[in-house]
Amino acid sequence: MSLEKIEVDALVVGSGIAGLQSALDLADQGYSVAIVERNPSIGGKMISLSKVFPTLDCASCITTPRMASVSHHPRITTLTYSTVDAIRREGKTFTAAITRKPRYIDEKECISCKRCEEVCPVFLPDEYEQGMGAKKTISIPFTNAIPQFPVMHPEHCIRCGACARACPKDCIDFLQEPAPVEIKAKAVILATGYETTPMTAKKQYGLGALPNVISPMAAERLLAPHGPYGRVLRPSDGMTPGSIAYVQCAGSRDKSIGIPYCSRVCCMYAIKQAILLSGSLPIADITIYYMDIRAFGKGYEQFYNNARAMGINFVKAKVARITEDENHNPVVRIEKQEGTSGPEEIKHELVILSQGLVPACDGSKFGLGAANNEFGFVKLSDETVSSAVTDGAGVFVAGTAKGPRDIPDSVVDAGSAAIEAASYIRRL
Amino acid sequence: MKVNPELIDEIKKYGAFDISACFNCGNCTAVCPLSKEDASFPRKLIRAGHVGMEEKVASALEPWHCYYCGECSATCPREAQPGEYMMALRRYLIAKYDITGLSKIFYKTGWLQAWLAAGLLAAFYWLYSSYTGDFGALAGKIELAFPVYVTIALGGYIINMYRHTIVKPLGGIKASLKPAHIYDTLVHGFTQKNFNGCEETDWTRWIAHLLVMSGYVLTLLISNLHLLSPLDKQYVAFGPVSLLVWYSGLAILVGGGIMSSRRVLKSAQSSKFSHPSDWLFVVTMFLIGASLLFTHFLNVAYGPGDPLLAKIYRLNIAIETVWIILIVPFTKWIHIFFRPLAVYFQHVRKEAEAGTAFSI
Known part of the structure; x- marks a missing residue:
């Protein structure tokens, strides 16, 4: 297989909102950019969110235009479904070894007609819908994915050939192999983002085995207009939940699970989801169990006060245990601290764990001199001076790769990373 | 306030x-x-x-x-x-x-109690060794003095606990005479059943406590009833008294050994932090078991006239003396009494709240 070579000014690793924004900001200044994404679509976590706080703007309405701009930009090369295997520093340039994973279709020929997806007989749990919906073994990852290419999962494919027969362009290629790509760049921006703390992080919260204790990402999908069920239903039996609880600090500010820092977004996304839930389930009781509400950004405190005024019940308590009754109703055990205090067990019908943010990628593994901080996020060389400069020359960081932050902060950071990278490239 | x-x-x-x-x-x-x-x-x-x-x-x-x-x-x-x-x-x-204030000093000044115990042990051993009369008879008297001393010390504690937890907060002498409450207290006292109320019962810890407690109570029984006079007569290896001694000595050794090793290995939350008084407690307990066993072994194997037996028996009595004088009334040992008492006082408080308590 011939090695595809790309030469650009800057390489952006990750295409979440931070990666998209820094790629756009660099490209609009006249620099050429390559953006590498391991998933089949660009857009990162944000494209799967329902709405954003505190304005309740539609998340895809903000992300999709940026995704489109990036994919159509003359100076941006987008590599999706591709992994960065290594980045070597050679003098003043970086050489990145990329592997394009096979989609098993000819991307040059595919016209995104979805015929293959329609005829495919095998259904899989859809990880984009957090396992709540189903997708075909060959399918376009989600409605507004960019690029609109289907991906085949050979481990589930039964080789029936239905897709190949249905394809009008004859572009199904069962023999496709991973393809190496080499990118030469003068600067690297790490925008590798976050993962939420796993559902199995805390033994006392059921280790992910309680069907009606769900992740906030799953709740986002339930609330999204194009979500798996089109409305809010609980996973175990499809019932409309009448009592919903949020467990704050379920994956951060907890030394016992090794994550002592505050994840900065959980209070706000829980409040946002609670507000959206009271829209879609007007008679549901919604409780947020919190240690303290951290509503620190512009308009956030007002947002919190609005939620209180809407009747969302805020209870100061750290949930110590979650069990369930015979109908899979989650039961939370807390200490009431108001009135006659003492331990108490309260039954809900759906519980959402407000998980924290942990790094998605170890940025130091590339050996570019960019060190990690004690929690595995990319360390800034001096955060009082710049919010993007790392310990490695020519290596910059944007978004949640350097620590938990919300979308507005990530966008601002991404601009700052683009400026730092541009000024570095100019000085070379 | x-x-x-x-x-x-x-x-x-x-x-x-x-x-x-x-x-x-x-x-x-x-x-x-x-x-x-x-x-x-x-x-x-x-x-x-x-x-x-x-x-x-x-x-x-x-x-x-x-x-x-x-x-x-x-x-x-x-x-x-x-x-x-x-x-x-x-x-x-x-x-x-603690009325004497000694527990406070011992708790706050690290290894003071342990050093004192070591000093007292040496002093008593020297004292007992230099006693020229019939040591067997003396030991009998010393052992009879133990329960008197412990009862006085314990009485002081209980009265003071009652003062702090009932008299002061409730403003008077209150009590509950309900048989159910008294029964509940006794049950807790003998079984410490809340031990198993914890989510995951720590069976090793419970068994260690059970061994130490049963061995210890039997040792008390043996010494207070003066069942053992190893300097006067030889015991049969598997006679009734011997069986009691073997069991209590081994139970203390095994239980104390488990406790000590858990503290060394810090294997459970409860054994992660050790205060000097904890060490003094388990080590002395261990020594009591070991010296009791050794004494009895020498008696059974070589008869009451054995010269080493005379020494070890004096050491055994010296350890018990230090235990009773310095360790039992101060710091850790008495915790076993407060747990059932707290159960009882909790009942008294509830009664007092409801206005049904017996009061003076």
């Missing part, structure tokens, strides 16, 4: 060095399987300690309900060690209940 701003620093002298990290989230109280609506802990007492509510802390019964399963410390988001705080409170309360 009077506030003592130095209270938390005072409690920290008894352990619980990390408690200032607490941010009052209540995880500990909610996760605790023994915490109840009418006796909720540890968070409330941590708060009381932080804000200096000395009378509330001194009158607390909750520390005696805690069996230190360690669930609260293991899940504390701040690693503030609430379980260890409850342990420190138990030490603080023992010092509070």
